[in-house]
Amino acid sequence: VLAMTGLPRFASAEDAKVQAAIDAFAGGASIETGTVSLSAPEIAENGNTVPIGVSVDSPMTDADHVTAVMLLAAGNPQPGVATFHFSSMSGSADATTRMRLAKTQDVIALAKTSTGKVFMDRKTVKVTIGGCGG
Amino acid sequence: MSTSKPRVKVPKTASKDEVIQIKTLISHTMESGQRKDDKGNVIPRSIINKFTCEFNGKTVFSCDLEPAISANPYLEFSAKVPETGTFKFTWVDDDGSVYSSESKITVE
Numbered sequence: 088v089l090a091m092t093g094l095p096r097f098a099s100a101e102d103a104k105v106q107a108a109i110d111a112f113a114g115g116a117s118i119e120t121g122t123v124s125l126s127a128p129e130i131a132e133n134g135n136t137v138p139i140g141v142s143v144d145s146p147m148t149d150a151d152h153v154t155a156v157m158l159l160a161a162g163n164p165q166p167g168v169a170t171f172h173f174s175s176m177s178g179s180a181d182a183t184t185r186m187r188l189a190k191t192q193d194v195i196a197l198a199k200t201s202t203g204k205v206f207m208d209r210k211t212v213k214v215t216i217g218g219c220g221g
Numbered sequence: 222m223s224t225s226k227p228r229v230k231v232p233k234t235a236s237k238d239e240v241i242q243i244k245t246l247i248s249h250t251m252e253s254g255q256r257k258d259d260k261g262n263v264i265p266r267s268i269i270n271k272f273t274c275e276f277n278g279k280t281v282f283s284c285d286l287e288p289a290i291s292a293n294p295y296l297e298f299s300a301k302v303p304e305t306g307t308f309k310f311t312w313v314d315d316d317g318s319v320y321s322s323e324s325k326i327t328v329e
Contacts, residue, residue, distance in 0.1 A: 135291060135292070136291040136292075137291075140297075147301075160289055163289055164255055165255075165287065165288065165289065167287035167289065168287055168289040168290065169284055169285060169286050169287060169289075169290055170284065170285040171282070171283075171284050171298070172280075172282065172283040172284065172285075173282060174279075174280060174281055174282070175301075176276065176279060176280075176281040176282075176300065176301050176303075177281055177282050177298065177299055177300060177301065178240030178241075178299045178300055178301030179240050179299040180299075181298065181299055182282070182284070182296065182297065182298040182299075183295075183296070183297040183298075184284075184290060184291075184294065184295055184296050184297070185290070185291040185294070185295050186289050186290055186291055187253070187288075187289050187290070187291055188289075
């Protein structure tokens, strides 16, 4: 945390991209915590392939189900990772994939429901070897 | 572009309305567009950008993939099985190629 304080401009440039992605997904709805749970390792030895999973507590009925979950990597050159689209036929709103992380950063999951609610969870992942090699 | 081979793991049987786990993997470099070659030129982006899972013609789950997804993209998700039928999985490449795979499941 102390090392970060020397770089406020970089942090805010990243934050602007991340905030724009969050705003576009939420579409003006207020963002609540809880309900969505993000799972990612605390420490990723290899940033090229970091497992990430998301699970949303939802009845998954036609009337009330999770429609989408967006994953963001706040410290990557481009924050977008993936967007999952669920239906009542999904049965359960959970999904797992593997992603690249350029450096130690926060990973964010946002979930949207058919009833118009938006939930968010975030986790910090420490990366030993970055995954966006140039 | 080398051919991309999909691999899918789906149970062969389920009870009615059971929620099953599906695992998919497709071989693909997922070139992010962020890397440079040894001459310093940007290597153009080339990724699988869309995955869809249908059951008996209806979309159950889909995913938009960004360049931050690792090579050989892996996806694990759930699906409810209301009846005997066929899951169809489709991957769409940036170059327009479409790869697909089907798995039958029987409700007992």
